[in-house]
Amino acid sequence: MNIAQDTPTAADSAPVTYEDLPKVSLHDHLDGGLRPETLIEIAAEIGHELPATDADELAVWFHESADSGSLVRYLETFDHTIAVMQRAEDLERVAREFVEDLAEDGVVYGEIRWAPEQHLTQGLSLDEAVDAVQRGIEAGVEAAALAGRTIRAGQILCAMRHTERGTEIAELALRHRGQGVVGFDIAGPEDGFPPSRFAEAFELLAREHFPVTVHAGEAAGLDSIEDALFTGRxxxxxxxxxxxxxxxxxxxxxxxxxxxxxxADLGPLASWVRDRQIPLEVCPSSNLQTGALATLADSAAEAHEPESHPIDMLVQLGFAVTVSPDNRLMGDITLSDEFELLADVFDYEAEDFLELTLTAARAAFLPLEDRDALEDHIRSEYARLGLVDL
Structure with a gap:
């Protein structure tokens, strides 16, 4: 996976790969990024039955199940991953490996989202679950450093859209503010469960000046986006x-x-999103898998073709587009793979990936000084790799 066959690195004259590029991952689900081997090992310990007990076969099962074109079926695959993430030691292990895998893929900053309310069946409290994940994240950062890689990661806590715990999860996020939790989200079935159901939670977070991102404009359309912006802030x-x-x-x-x-003629909502540079956490492969593009395509088949994805149009029109993998297990995808897909389909080059990554860095739920430092690091790495001039 060479980004430039003839572009050597300064260090060893080897071709630059997509994995070499420093990346920022803003939309990456903890329960969607487990290693198949870890799933099998924990499932055996707790007596949970999986569709397969061979790591390769299990990986194929997840990918094929997720690649159905249905968001509902896509979400069903999480029954297995969540089942093995109920004990503190398992949450810690999954989080540690998650960070290690991000770092190995070249991610230098990642925001890891998950829903603590789904991990309480073995007696953990919400706070204990968050603490376990944070221990795993910190262990993963340390392990990456020992392997010569630099990464920083934070938690985004999700409230499930179809339950009634939004305010409780918002309060949980605020309790762990400054202790690893950097943002709040609502996740799960989008269509039929609008952000307005969580108006109280969003009001609380707004009063406390706490960052919010909202799943919107995937399974549901423009009303979902508008509600996310104006109810969810x-x-x-x-x-x-x-x-x-x-x-x-x-x-x-x-x-x-x-x-x-x-x-291109932008309607009022599209103009609002573009003109105010509200970042879009675009997950190209996931969007193709879940059928999110069905309303944008001329046929069901076209909705699953990479060429039908509007990401390049949005980039060309000046939207603040970022790229993330969403669920790496289900998608059998990494952020490097997403970059390669964009190169293959839209002829993106190093300068394009740099701009996408800088946009993500600017959108990170970090203090301004840290975002500036992250941007500087990304630019310097591209220069070190010989891809741009400082």
């Missing part, structure tokens, strides 16, 4: 790709290469 949109439904594209004349010239 979302600083970022989880996925958000269906903002493209508020963009009308027509063709007029030809460009200098003789191709039809596209004219």
């Amino acid at each position: 979302a600083l970022r949109l989880g996925h958000g790709v269906r903002i493209a439904e508020d963009i009308e594209v027509s063709f007029e004349g030809e460009d200098e290469d003789g191709a039809p010239r596209a004219i």
Whole structure:
């Protein structure tokens, strides 16, 4: 997976790979990024039956189940991952390995989202669950450092949309503010469970000046995005790709290469999101898997073709686009793989990946000084790799 076959690194003259690029992952689910081997080992300990007990076969099962085109079926795969994440030691292990895997993929800053309310069946309290994950994150950061890699990671706590614990999870996030928790989200079934159900939680978080991102514009459309922005006070949109439904594209004349010239007319919501540079946490492969693009495509088949994804249009129109893997186990994908997909489909090059990564760094739930330092680190790494000039 060479990003530039003829571009050597300064250190060893080896070709630069996608894994070499410093990355920022903003939308990455803890219960969607387990190692198959870990799943099998913990499941055997607790007596949970899995669809397969061979690591390769299990990985294939997750990918095929998730690649159904249905968000509902996609979410069903989490029954197995959540089942093995109920004990403190298991949460800690999964979080540690999660961070190690991010670091190995070149991620230098990651926000790890998960729903503590789903991990209480073995007697853990919400706070104990958060503490266990934080211990794992810190152990993963240390392990990465020993392996010569640098990474920083924070937790985003999710309230499940179909339950009634939003305010409780918001209060949990505030209790752990400054102790590893950097943001709040609502996750789970999007269609039929709007952000307005959690108005009290969002009001509390707004009063406390706590960062919020909201899953919106994936399984549900423009109403979901609008509710996330104006009820949820979302600083970022989880996925958000269906903002493209508020963009009308027509063709007029030809460009200098003789191709039809596209004219984009942004509706009021799309203009609001773009003009205020509200970051979109786009997960290209996941969007293709879950059928999130069905309303944007001319056919069901086209909705699963990478070329149908609106990410390049959104980038070209000046939206604040970031790229994340969503669920690495279900998608059989890494952030490096997502970059390679963009290169293959849209001819993205190093400069494009740098801009996507800098946009993600600017959108991180970090203090301004830390975001600036993260941007500087990313630029310096690209320069060290010989991909850009400082």
